[in-house]
Amino acid sequence: MTGHSLSEGFSCPLPISHHEAIMLGHGSGGAMTAELIQRVFLKYFHSDGLQQKNDAANLAIPDNIHRIAMTTDSHIVTPLFFPGGDIGRLAVCGTVNDLLTAGATPKWLSAAFILEEGLPIAVLEQILESMKKSAEEAQVEIVTGDTKVVERGKGDGIFINTTGIGYIAENFQPGGEKAAPGDAVILSGTIGDHGMAVLCARGELGIRADISSDAAPLNEIVRNLQPFARSVHVLRDPTRGGLSTTLNEIANQSQVGIELDEKSIPISKEVNAVCEMLGFDPYTIANEGKMIIIVPDEIKQDVLLAIRRSKYGENAAIIGRVFPNHSPIVLLQTNLGTHRILDPLPGELLPRIC
Amino acid sequence: MNFIEDFRNSDRAKKLLHSIHSMTHKKWVIMEMCGGQTHSMMKFGLDQLLTDQIEIVHGPGCPVCVTALELIDKAILIAKNKNVIFTSYGDMLRVPGSNSDLFSVRAAGGDIRVVYSALDALQIARENPSREVVFFGIGFETTAPANGISILQAKRLGIQNYSVLVSQVRVPPAMELILSSPDNRVQGFLAAGHVCSVMGIEEYVPISNRYHVPICVTGFEPVDLLAGIFETISMLETNTWGVKNAYSRSVSEKGNIEAQKMLDILFEPCDRNWRGIGMIPMSGWRLRSEFQEFDAEERFHVAEIQSKESEQCIAGLILQGLKKPADCKAFQRECTPQHPLGATMVSSEGACSAYYKYRR
Numbered sequence: 001m002t003g004h005s006l007s008e009g010f011s012c013p014l015p016i017s018h019h020e021a022i023m024l025g026h027g028s029g030g031a032m033t034a035e036l037i038q039r040v041f042l043k044y045f046h047s048d049g050l051q052q053k054n055d056a057a058n059l060a061i062p063d064n065i066h067r068i069a070m071t072t073d074s075h076i077v078t079p080l081f082f083p084g085g086d087i088g089r090l091a092v093c094g095t096v097n098d099l100l101t102a103g104a105t106p107k108w109l110s111a112a113f114i115l116e117e118g119l120p121i122a123v124l125e126q127i128l129e130s131m132k133k134s135a136e137e138a139q140v141e142i143v144t145g146d147t148k149v150v151e152r153g154k155g156d157g158i159f160i161n162t163t164g165i166g167y168i169a170e171n172f173q174p175g176g177e178k179a180a181p182g183d184a185v186i187l188s189g190t191i192g193d194h195g196m197a198v199l200c201a202r203g204e205l206g207i208r209a210d211i212s213s214d215a216a217p218l219n220e221i222v223r224n225l226q227p228f229a230r231s232v233h234v235l236r237d238p239t240r241g242g243l244s245t246t247l248n249e250i251a252n253q254s255q256v257g258i259e260l261d262e263k264s265i266p267i268s269k270e271v272n273a274v275c276e277m278l279g280f281d282p283y284t285i286a287n288e289g290k291m292i293i294i295v296p297d298e299i300k301q302d303v304l305l306a307i308r309r310s311k312y313g314e315n316a317a318i319i320g321r322v323f324p325n326h327s328p329i330v331l332l333q334t335n336l337g338t339h340r341i342l343d344p345l346p347g348e349l350l351p352r353i354c
Numbered sequence: 355m356n357f358i359e360d361f362r363n364s365d366r367a368k369k370l371l372h373s374i375h376s377m378t379h380k381k382w383v384i385m386e387m388c389g390g391q392t393h394s395m396m397k398f399g400l401d402q403l404l405t406d407q408i409e410i411v412h413g414p415g416c417p418v419c420v421t422a423l424e425l426i427d428k429a430i431l432i433a434k435n436k437n438v439i440f441t442s443y444g445d446m447l448r449v450p451g452s453n454s455d456l457f458s459v460r461a462a463g464g465d466i467r468v469v470y471s472a473l474d475a476l477q478i479a480r481e482n483p484s485r486e487v488v489f490f491g492i493g494f495e496t497t498a499p500a501n502g503i504s505i506l507q508a509k510r511l512g513i514q515n516y517s518v519l520v521s522q523v524r525v526p527p528a529m530e531l532i533l534s535s536p537d538n539r540v541q542g543f544l545a546a547g548h549v550c551s552v553m554g555i556e557e558y559v560p561i562s563n564r565y566h567v568p569i570c571v572t573g574f575e576p577v578d579l580l581a582g583i584f585e586t587i588s589m590l591e592t593n594t595w596g597v598k599n600a601y602s603r604s605v606s607e608k609g610n611i612e613a614q615k616m617l618d619i620l621f622e623p624c625d626r627n628w629r630g631i632g633m634i635p636m637s638g639w640r641l642r643s644e645f646q647e648f649d650a651e652e653r654f655h656v657a658e659i660q661s662k663e664s665e666q667c668i669a670g671l672i673l674q675g676l677k678k679p680a681d682c683k684a685f686q687r688e689c690t691p692q693h694p695l696g697a698t699m700v701s702s703e704g705a706c707s708a709y710y711k712y713r714r
Contacts (some may be wrong), residue, residue, distance in 0.1 A: 338399025
């Protein structure tokens with residue numbers, strides 16, 4: 001990664017405190033950048049890594065850790081704030097949940113910001129506050145970062161990239177290629193909440209609905225899976241492209257078929273109603289606080305109970321099974337007992353005409 | 355009443371299926387007229403539940419699919435214009451024209467925006483007085499009132515930077531075309547519920563009588579569709595015909611009279627090309643002369659252009675119920691939702707797209 005550390009030194013005594021919005025100078029790498037970091041970013045983030053004020057964080061790893069997981073994700077969303085979350089919470093939870101899918105214990109995050117000229121500092125602070133709270137909840141530290149500023153019109157207010165590192169335990173290494181015929185598919189809660197909350201918040205469709213994003217760090221769910229560590233075959237968070245896209249990825253990686261039972265898939269009445277109205281398939285709508293857990297059939301009830309005891313796992317359900325198939329496929333058994341294919345989202349999500 | 359669960363209730367569906375099967379003694383071919391019905395058939399797998407004696411074929415009722423190729427090409431030409439904000443229902447962006455599609459124009463810098471209604475497009479025109487805002491007004495009788503009201507409003511408010519590329523089509527002439535074809539196999543129709551919500555059911559009576567064909571106005575949920583099939587089969591098996599209404603919670607005999615009055619003020623019938631089928635006499639609506647200032651074809655001088663269809667696509671035969679998507683050599687090979695050769699693979703209401711999505 002190029003760029004400078006959030007803690008880059010103070011080089012020129014220019015006052016910026018009277019600026020209420022991001023200016024190009026805040027990305028210069030000079031005094032304005034330094035003051036922005038000191039007065040705004042360090043107000044919210046104060047990990048040891050940042051306090052070292054070096055270009056890279058120096059981090060200690062315990063002797064018993066031999067493997068780490070590393071992942072990165074860039075976050076863009078309009079609007080920046082929506083019911084149930086904001087871009088800051090997404091930036092933390094998205095990367096934390098990706099680490100969790102590797103069975104890892106999330107430890108550290110980097111945070112790189114691309115700010116658009118004119119972004120109110122108050123808005124930036126609101127996002128940083130949300131990142132701070134989400135990071136505390138997810139028990140991760142933000143240890144290094146970067147800021148750049150682009151001219152007005154060349155960004156969407158703020159883009160955030162986060163990279164995460166977590167510890168991997170020897171006995172807990174799930175993977176998308178490990179789904180086996182006979183396994184049960186468990187989902188940690190309702191689908192479609194995040195995508196529909198953001199869509200409604202955009203206000204373009206003139207729909208007002210009581211739907212909140214599910215953006216959340218799922219540490220507790222994965223922690224409560226520890227007793228079953230060796231038996232957890234797959235952990236995967238169904239984010240963009242929704243449940244059907246993610247299950248198709250797993251079916252492809254493991255070369256199996258996956259059959260879901262429509263009536264067992266948790267979905268809120270509000271999400272279902274808005275999807276019906278717009279002609280969207282809720283199985284292709286994004287989630288930001290859900291986990292798919294694939295385990296052998298014989299332990300599915302115990303695993304389900306463990307997930308339901310966890311924060312954000314209260315509505316978990318067994319939604320399907322893995323079966324042997326000569327080509328990867330995801331099938332849905334409908335309430336009428338018929339079958340249909342669940343395909344990945346083909347491209348942009350478009351509302352129907354009539 | 356719960357408009358989703360009550361009409362997806364599996365007990366109600368099973369009872370209707372039992373009634374349909376116990377009265378069906380001969381083989382019948384029934385066409386559903388609306389793309390929404392095609393989509394529901396496949397989504398809920400109703401064809402898997404029906405006896406082999408009942409064949410459901412899919413009619414030309416997907417507005418995206420039947421929009422003439424030359425209109426897509428005209429839309430692309432207009433949208434390339436730097437001073438234009440081109441607005442459209444989302445599905446139209448993926449439909450292939452002769453050489454390009456609207457998505458590609460957008461990627462190349464065209465200002466193309468997806469709207470959910472024509473009134474949103476009009477709002478964009480009010481907010482951008484220095485730009486020309488064009489709405490792609492496609493669809494059947496269902497979308498015509500909502501598309502049309504934007505033109506009446508624009509006239510009332512004196513908004514001069516708004517125009518509509520009109521591609522409105524009407525169902526009854528297409529039904530007559532299918533019935534009068536020497537190759538016709540269709541013996542009964544499920545008429546399109548939402549079209550009839552606007553237009554009522556009276557215009558179908560002469561068609562039923564002239565061709566001795568049963569027609570049942572039908573909705574879109576599994577129980578609605580099975581009720582429509584039940585009514586149609588019951589007429590076929592007793593050698594009777596007429597127009598029945600199995601979607602009375604939305605459709606009245608006279609339809610939406612206010613909407614019809616408005617359509618009459620705005621539009622007059624005209625011949626129109628249907629993609630894959632060809633010209634159907636008096637099957638379209640165009641703006642009356644007093645509203646011509648809002649006609650995007652006039653404003654942008656795109657009346658005469660040359661268009662060329664993919665040679666592999668058999669959408670025309672599918673739309674007339676003569677072939678099914680799986681009969682096409684290009685289906686899921688050269689032609690997929692990511693790389694559609696014809697419009698029937700694009701729209702969520704298109705028959706090829708429904709088969710690709712739910713059944714392969």
